Amino acid sequence: MDAEPGRSAHTMRSKERPVNAPVRWLTGGGAVVVLTLAACGTPGSSSEDDAPARAGTEEITAPVTADEVAELGEVTLRVLADAGEESTLTELIPEYEELYPNVTVEVEYRSYDDIVRTEANTLSGGDPPDLAQGAQGYALDGALVEAGLIRPLDDLAEAYEWYDRYGESTLGEFRWSDDGTRFGTGSIYGISPVVSMVGVYYNTAKLDALGLELPQTFDDFEAALATARAAGEQPIMFGNALKSTGLHIFGVVQGQNADPAVTRDWISGTEGATFDTPENVATATTIQEWAQQGYFGEGYNGLAEDDAVARFAAGEGVFLIGGTWQLAAIQAGGGDFGFFPMPPGESGLHVASGSLGMGWHVSTESDVVPAAAAFIGLITSDEWAQKLADLGRVPVLAQQIDTAEPLFADAVAGSGTILADGGNTYSFDWATGSMMATMGGALQELMDGRVTPQEFVTPIQDDWAAFQAER
Structure with a gap:
């Protein structure tokens, strides 16, 4: 039988599942980040206390063995994954099915935007997947927790020693109160084996031709941009059609002025936090000046991020501010590239x-x-850290890997430097369900010169305040 569109053809067998109760959608929320372990709670209303035990609630007390999985009989494990996971799962699934031969894995891939937009409906339907990738923050993960669609994973955290292997603070972004309204505290609801960190890619040949050394300070970086522009090069390759890339630019520039803990507090909804600060106005001023000085080139608000990465990989631009998830695409260009955290x-x-x-x-x-x-x-195991690295992904357990590829080694080292400084600020769009559109649109207006830096920060804080008021 042919596979459904977007679904891998491992199997098309389905299982009958009970239909969830109507979903109560998230309308507001926020939290102080408290990195302490809380008791495991069960999603859903307390009115269900007398109901029969639900599927998915059995406790895992130790790493699952092949014999324990075999006791399930011939089953299908249904998985909903981001399209960017396809190369990873293409390697992992055959290994998994060999270890657990009674299980056939069926995968459906969706784009990130589609996951955020449709996953809650998928998981609340009558035949939901067993495993699904979510998105941190209130827009999706908070809604999934509030609606009781995903189970706490505190038992897996204990069984697979995540606290020791990952570090408790690393797990904070997957912690939620059981009603899904408080982020950063409560039970653990997810896990990822990889790091996604924004930094600066550079074209080694162009840097050498311009007589530039790797910048050691932010002032050095700005001086390098000016030198590249004066020499007729495009200083920063940039595509912002989908708006998210602009948030990455803002994050690395903001970090030169603002305390990252203050940014995390704002994103997680700490009472009294505000985006309307002198540091953020100064950041907006710098970005607007870069745009006015031509550092981003022309037409960047109409250029897709993936197209900008492809152009950079093909030799256009001196720098690209992007994420570690773009390593493979840049390596595919065959040039000599490096990566460093913004100085x-x-x-x-x-x-x-x-x-x-x-x-x-x-x-x-x-x-x-x-x-x-x-x-x-399996995907979070020490052994798979090396396999993730071999696929061009930066594993959380980077101390477990060995790589001779210079760009990848740069990305691992750079990510480690940011984490060691406590400099990872999460993602701005986690702050509210509408923040990607609000902040992304405001950045486009800022870079086009249609608003002042002060006018830029106002609607962003208004979005945040309105969201918090609904808590």
Whole structure:
């Protein structure tokens, strides 16, 4: 039988699942980041206390064995994954199915935007996947927790020693109160084996031709931009059609002025936090000046991020401010490239938008939880850290890997420097369900010169304040 569109053809067998109760959608929320372990809670209303035990609630007390998975009989593990995971899962699934031969894995891939837009409906339907990748922040993960669609993973955290292997602070971005309204505290609802960190890619040949050394300070970086522009080069290759890339630019520039802890507080909804600060106005001023000086080239608000990366990989531009998830695309260009964290300014810290990758969640309706736990156990294992590195992805467990590829080694080292400085600030769009559109649109207006730096920060804080008022 042919596979459905967007779904890999491992199998098309389906399982009957109970339909969830109507979903109560998230309308507001926020939290102080408290990196302490809380008791595991069960999603859903307390009115269900007398109901029969739901699927997906069995506790995992130790790493799942092949014998335990075999006790499920012949089953299908259904997976919903981001399209960017396809190369990883193409390698992992055959290994998983060899380890657990009674399980057939079925994968459906969706774009990141489609996951954010459609996953809650998919998981609340009558035949949800067992495993699904989510997106940190209120727009998706908070809604999934509030609606009781994904189970806490505190038992897996204990069984697979995530606290020791990852570090408790690293897991904070997957912690939620059980009603999904408080971010950064409560139970763990997801996990990712990879790091997504924003930094600066550079074209080694162009830097050499311009007589430039790697910048050691933010002032050095700005001087390099001016030198490149004066020599007729495009200083920064940039595509901002989908708006998210502009947020990455803002994050690395903001880090030269602002305390990253203050930014994290604002993103996580700490009471009294504000975006309307002198540091953020100064950041907006710098970005607007870069645009006015031609550092981003022409037509960047109409250029897709992937197209900008492809142009950079083909030799256009001196620098590209982008994420570690773009390593493979840049390596594919065959040129000589490097990567460094944005050098520090007044803050003295290496700061950037950064987090773990999209988290893996287990559906509360899954009737194959041991198989799902085994899948997560495999992809987060020490052994798979090296395999992730071989696929061009930066694993959280970077101390476990060995690589001779210079660009990848740069990305691992740069990500480690940011994490060591406590400089990862999460992602601005986690702050509210509409922040990507609000901040992304405001950045386009800022860079086009249609608003002043002060006018730029106002609607962003208004969006945040309105969201917090609904809590």
